[in-house]
Every structure is written in C-alpha cells, then in structure tokens.
Amino acid sequence: MYRYDEFDEALVRERVAQFSEQVQRRLNGELSEDEFKPLRLMNGLYLQLHAYMFRIAIPYGTLSSNQLRQLAYVARTYDKGYGHITTRQNIQFNWPRLEDAPAILSDLADAQLHAIQTSGNCIRNTTADQYAGVAADEIADPRHYCEIIRQWSTLHPEFSFLPRKFKIAVTGAEEDRAALRTHDIGLRMRRDADGNPGFEVMVGGGLGRTPVVGVTIRDFLPEQHLLSYLEAILRVYNQLGRRDNIHKARIKILVQSVGRDEFARMVEEEWAQLRDGYLTLPQEELDAIAHYFTPPPYEALEDTPPELQLWQSTSPGFGAWMNENVAAHKQPGYAIVNVSLKPEGGVPGDITAEQMEVVADLAERYSFSEIRATHEQNLVLPYVRKLDLMAVWQGLQEAGLATANIGLISDMICCPGLDYCNLANARSIPVAQEISERFADLSRQRDIGPLKIKMSGCINACGHHHVGHIGILGVDKKGQEYYQITLGGSAENETTLGNIIGPAFSAAEVGDAMETIVETYLDIRQEGESFLETYRRVGQQPFKETLYAAH
Template sequence: MYVYDQYDQHIIEERVRQFRDQTRRYLAGELKEDEFRPLRLQNGLYIQRYAPMLRIAVPYGLLSSTQVRTLAHIARHYDKGYAHISTRTNVQFNWPELEDVPDILAELAGVQMHAIQTSGNCIRNTTTDQFAGVARDELVDPRPWCEIIRQWSTFHPEFAFLPRKFKIAVNGAARDRAAIEVHDIGLEAVRNAAGELGFRVSVGGGLGRTPIVGSFINEFLPWQHLLSYLDAILRVYNRYGRRDNKFKARIKILVKALTPEVFAERVHAEWQHLKDGPTTLTEEEVARVSRFFVDPAYRALEDQDELLARQDAENPGFARWRARNVTAHKKPGYAAVTLSLKKTGVAPGDVSDKQLDAIAELADRYSFGEVRNSHEQNMILADVEQSQLHALWLELRELGLATPNIGLLTDIIACPGGDYCSLANAKSIPVAEAIQRRFDDLDYLFDLGELDLNISGCMNACGHHHIGHIGILGVDKKGAEFYQVSLGGSSGRDASLGQILGPSFAQDDMPDVIEKIVGVYLAQRTEDERFIDTFRRIGIDPFKERVYAAHH
C-alpha cells in the first residue's frame, strides 16, 4: 500500500485545520451558505435530504486493517453504526453532525486518510480491478499507475474547477473488471510488438442521464507520456466543455459533439506542447511508486485441490460459497475472497461498525492486514491461504458476510436513493430488498448464473443502472415513485448500454416484473448462455411481450 511521506501528512493535517476554521465560521454565521458550499464539497461533505453525508477517499479501493478499524470507530461514534461502500470504492457516512466533521477528518488524517476530491468538479478517486496485483490474468499491476495518477491529480490547480466531475479507471488484466469503457477516461495497459508497455486510452464514457460507451482515441500511448497525455485531454475538456448547462457538461457530451476523431485531433495538438516536458515519467519515478506495491511475504505453498474437494463434498454450503465468492490467485495455495455486502434485508453496500471491526481482525489473521473495496460495493480479502478458506467461511457466515451471491442476481448494485439522497426521484433500497427476498433461493440463483442487476434512484445513475444486464431507474410520475426497466447493459469488454423495456412500473410490481424477465431468459437460453448472451441473441421483444401481457 502507498504510505504517506512527511509532505503528504503535512498537507492533509493543514487541510483539516483549514476546514475546522471554515466550519466554525459557517456555524457562527460568518460564512454564508453559498460561500461554505464549495469549501465543504472540496472536503467530501454533502448536505443530503436528512443529514450531511461525508464521502471518504479510498484510493483505488485499498485499505489497511488500521484504517478499517478507524472507519468502524467513526461509524460508532459519529454516525448510526454503519458505513456505505460506494461504486467508486469510497466509504460514505450518511449521518454525521456538521460540527463533528472536522474531528472525523482529524481522526482520518491520523491513519493517512482524507475526503479530498471525493466531490466537486474535479478528478475523483481513480478506480481499478479489485483483484489488482493478485489476479491470474494480469498483464501489469495497475496500482502503481493509479497512485501516479492520484498524486498528479490531487490539488492539480488547473483541474480543480472542471466543467463537471471527472472519473478515471485503469485496467491491467486480460478481463476488464474495472469497467473502463464507462469512465471519462479509461486506461488499459497493453504491450506493443516490441514488448514495451503502454496504454490504450478511451475517453467520453459515462452513465448518468446520457449514458455513453467511451471511444478509444489512442491505441498505444507509451507509459512515459501518460501524465502529459492526460493533461492534454483535460485541457481540451476544460477549454471546450460546456459550463452553461450542467446536464451537458460531462466530457462524454463534448466527445460526442466534436466526434471522437476531432476530439482526438485536438488532444494530439495540445499534447505537442506538453510532450517531453516536466511531467514525463521516468523509470526512477515508476520504480519509487511501485515499491509500495510489492508482494506480501507469501509462503511457498501448493494448491490444496484435494483438501478443498473434500471440504466441498462434506459441506454444500461451503462449496457454493467457494464457487461464487472465491477467486483464483496468481500464487499457488492462495485465493482471493469476496465478502458479500448483499445479504437479503441489508441495504446493498452497507457494512456495520461491528462488521468493520471484525473484517479488520480477519484481515490481520488471514490476509496480511489488507482489505479492498470493489466497485460492485463488496469487500475483499485478497491473499487467503486455501487451507484457511473453510475456517474463514465459518467466521464470515457468523458475521453475515458469506452470502454466496457474487455476480448473481441478488448481488445488486444500488445507490442510497430517496431514503437519503436529495436528488433521487425514488427509493432504491426497498426495491433492491424486495427483489433480493423474491430470489432468496440460492439454488435457483445458481441455476440463473451470472446476472448483474443495478438500481439507481435518479438519472445521475450512481447505481450504474445503464450497464446492468437488468437496470432499474427510479422516476417521478406526478409525485409518485415509479421504476423504468432496461435490459442488455454490460460493463466488461464490448460494453453496452441497456435498452428501455417500455412504460415504468409501480414499486410493488417490481419483483413480479423481474421474475417475468428472468422467466423469459430461462425459457429461451441455450446450455451455456448467460442472461446477456440470450438477450443479445433474441432481442428485447420476447421480454416486452411477457412483461406487458398481463397489463393489457
């Protein structure tokens, strides 16, 4: 993990002092609401429907057990006993008191954490694959590159007031687990014919009210030029991006308006002024950052296939969990374990203070004291010995963190919705819960196979509904909450956006609607087809007919 130097530590401590004084002045009536707003947003503080919400940065999803314990302490002392993992791998607290926020930030600074650039029109948390550094299909560890981007983008004076928020994702593996094509900038590590490392660069992807899959504008950017090229993209966006209409201010609208070809030409022209300048990366700099991401002290182990097969046979529950929540590891004898934050009856992505303390403890005992958050709103122990999996599973089961549903229908991605968010048109959590309850039969879920269901409470698409195989969007109909359904979205390679099924549904109808959609898939699929494959083969009409038949 990246460790702060004195310079880093000094900056965040200064920031806490500054914000403490700004908050004091606001509460004393010396700062007006519109003066305080940009200051609080720069420290990740939103004023939501019922209470403030504080969003804490978790760079590319990595946490130490010490940091997890601090989050547990904050949840207990300053909030209602839980935290929420967001789709940018950050941590959100929904109920802090405004006057407590400087104290919370001070406690975070004590464990090398902060809330800087988690909101506002700036470059947000750079995200990557939750299995970075341990995945078997990895070409290059993306974490040093994420850290280089984080250091470049933090407090970058030129990009503190962009037309709109800005999100970057990096993928270093054969499979894209970082959803790079639906980011403002997506970077994919590649090697050219000579074996040299570079990046394929996608721009203009994004969800929200106008979902767009990004366009690749550079097939091979040598790694030395990564930052100067990012500078060029952001300069073009800063100069030509729309500031008159916040709904048209994202870079995706600009790329579409100019066309990807013209946008790429403008970036190239701008890059000529920046290329080979002071932001050129050197081998020394990359080596300096990479030293923070060396392998932990792995033991020389062998794969425990026989032991695991025996344990599977003795315990079908363990076998099911291992099939869904355990991922192959690059080192023999190790595995990566996903802790499901999607137990039925719990808001997706929520984790309690007790669970956080327990996760920190498990990380210390089983996984070198490190934890990761995924953009699917789950947590991961990345380095567990295979011989310890059964013992870990028993502990996770007690904690409610062993639901074997990773990648299945009930592993729902959802935003907090109308329960918390002042932007939302509709609640997303009760709908997620109703669907989870309907599909609580795990055997049935296994038969369904891989199926992404994403829910957003409004057009801002914090729940990434556009790229769910099934997407649900809350809409407002004359003051009543309704839900629009889309089908066929996908976030991996060959990303696609969902097609709207038809008129929206009342909240109570939603589990029935999902059941009918799933029914069409089960009736039509071939032996090895996933939901998305069947949908792409048969199209939307059979689903439409089945879902709307009863309504006529």
C-alpha cells in the first residue's frame, strides 16, 4: 500500500500547525463561528446536533494495521470509544471536543492519516472497489490510479472552491462494487484491442435532492491522459456550474441542462488544449506509483485445502460465514474476508476501539497488515490464506464481528440521521436496529437472498436510499417522523433509481412494511430469482397492493 513521501509528510504537518492556530483563535474568541466554519470544514470538522464530528480520510478505503490501531487510540482517547465507517470509505468520530481537534490531527499524522478534503466544495476522498488488486474478476488494479488522483486533487488551487462538493470513484473490475454511476465522475478500467489500459469515463451521477444516474461521455481514455481529461471535466464544471443555488450546483444538473452530447463536446474541446501538456502521465511515474501496490509475497498454495472442507462440514457457523462473507481471490489458496459491521440490533457501520484493535491484529497476522473500508460500511481483509480462515473467523467471532450477513437484508447502509445530524428529518439508526432484529434469523435471511436496504434520514441521501433494492427515506410530516419507501433501486452494473411505492409510513409501521415487502417477494418469486430480479419482472403493483391493503 502507499506510504507517505517527504512531500506528503510536510503537507500534513503544515496543515496540523495551521489548523491548531485557527482552533486557538476560535477558542480565544478572535474568530466567530461564521468565520471559523470554512476553516474547520477544510479540515473535516463538522458541527452537528450535539457535538462536533471529525471525518478522517481513508484514501480509496485502504488502511494499515498501524493506522487502524491509531484510529482506535483516537476513539478511546478523544471520543466515546467508537468510530463510524461512512459511504465514502472514511471514518467519523461523533463526539470530539473542539479543543482536542489539533491533538487528534497530530496523532493521526503520526500514522500518516489526515482529514484534508473530507468536506467542503472540493474534490473529496476518491473511492474504489474494496477488492482492488485481489478480485477474481478484475481487469486491472485501479489503486495506483486512485493514488495519482489523490496527489493531483489534494489542495488543487483551481478546484478548492468548486460550485459544490465533487466525488470520484474508480474500479478495475467487471462487477461494479464502487457505485460508479452515482458519482460526479466514475472511472471503469478497460483495455483496448491491443491490451493497453484505460478508462470508460462516466459523468453526472449523484443522489440527494435530485437523483441522477451518470452517463458515459468517453468509452476509452488511455491511462496517460487520465489527469488531463479529469482536469478538462473539472474546468468545464467550474466555469459553468451554478453557484446561485446550492440545490442546482452539482455537475449532474449541468450535464442534464446541456445534455450528454453537448457536455462531452465541451469537455473534448477543453481537453484538446491540455491533452499533450504537462498533465500527461509519463510511464516512469505510472510505474513508480504502481510499485507501491505490487502484490504481497503470496505462498504457492493448494486452492481447496482439505482442512477447509472439513471445517465447513463440521462447523455450521463457519460454513455459513464462508458462504456469505468470504469472496473469491485471484490468487490460488487465498480468500477475501468481509468483516460485517452489521450485528443483530447494532448500528450499521459502527466499530468500537476494541474491535478496531482486533481487526488490526488479525490483519497483521493473516492479511499482510492491510484492511479495506467499504462504501457499504463494512471492512475487508484482502489477503487471507484459506488455511487461516478458521482462525480469522474465530477471532472475529470473539469480537462480535463474524455476523454472516454480507449482501443480505440486515447488511444495511444507514446514515447517522437525526440522532446526530442537524440536517436530518428523521432518525435512521432505531429503524435500522428494528429491521435488523426482525430479520435476525440468518437462515431466513439466506432464504430471502441478496437484498440491499439503504436508509437516509433526509433528502441529502447520505444513506444512498435512491439505489437501495429497498430504499427508506426519513421525511417530516407536520413535526412527525415518517419514512418514504422506494423499490427497485440498484448501484450495481445496471444502475437504477428506486420508485416511490406510495404514502410514507410512521416509525411504528416501517418494520411491518419491510415484513410485507419481503413476504410479497417470497410469494411471487420464481425459482432462483432475487428480490431485484422479481421486482424488475413484476413492477411495483403487487407490492403496492399488499403494503396498502389495510390503509
């Protein structure tokens, strides 16, 4: 994985010193809250309902064991002993004191971590497929391109004050595990007829108040032109994006207003001026960054060791965990382990300091000291020998991290909602906990099959509800918390936005509504058909009829 060079180290230390002075001026009363706000946001510090919130960057979701231990230290020392994994593969601390912010950043810098560009109208943390470099279906490893984007975008003088926040996602696999078309820019790695690497470029996706599925504006962009093409897109957006209306400031509105073809033409025209200039990536630089992401020293192993088959047959719990939480690896004899942060009745995405330390220890012993955070609010150990899977499972089980539910109904995305966020209309966490408890029976979850619930406490859609197979949106109705339900969304290869099924439900009715939706699906599904496949076949009418039969 990438390690800081002297430029990274100097930049982060300078930022710590700058923000320390700014915090002191705020505490001394030299800066008002309005004056301080843009300064703290540039350093990932939000003011929420009850306290400040610190959002820490995890570039393209990759952490070392030492970094995760340092996050555990921060959680225990400066917060309430836990952190929250976000849908941008970052981590949030919900209860830091303002006076501790400089010390937190300094301690994070000791582990090559920071909070730069985790908020504000800039290019945010670039996200990636959590299986990057190890996925069996991967075309090419996208991580070094993510690192190149990080270096280019960090404190970019032209793009530090964009019309609105800007999000980029990259994948190197056929299966979209990075929700590409929900991003301002989505990059899918491709190879041309001669085998040269490049990218399909998608632009104009986004959720929130106006959900839009991104469109492809270039089928193939050679890798050496990555930065010049991104710069061309950002220049067009920076010049023409609306600044008079926060709700119409995202690039998706610009792409919609001018149309895909015209937007693509403007980008190509801008790119013509940049194409062969200083932003062209030299091969030696591509190779130098890629060197940080060379595969670890794998052993030559049997792909299906007999011990594994024995463990699966003699331990039902291990076998269920293997089936749901372990993914195929490109290296024979190895596996990808998904660590569920969605226990029965838990808060989706929350992880305690003690659990962070357990995962860090397991990664150090069994996964070449590397961990990934996922945009679905879980963790991944990317390099586990199949011979070590039993030991890893036992370690996770002792820490309450072995729930065998990845991709199932209780593996929900959930924003913090009204329990923390001053933008929210309704609480998300209690609803998620109730649904988790209702569907706690893992055998029932497996019978239901793949089903993604995504929940947001307000229209800003931090919980990605628009692209949930079942989406839940908190709304305010005359001071009461209600929940609007959408069906049929997906952030996968065939990205679709969910359809509103009908009038919203009260908090007391949401659990029953989920039961009704699931039971309707089970009644009408065909052999081997998933929830999403069933919905796409029959539409919303059968679900609407059963949901509102008693209303």
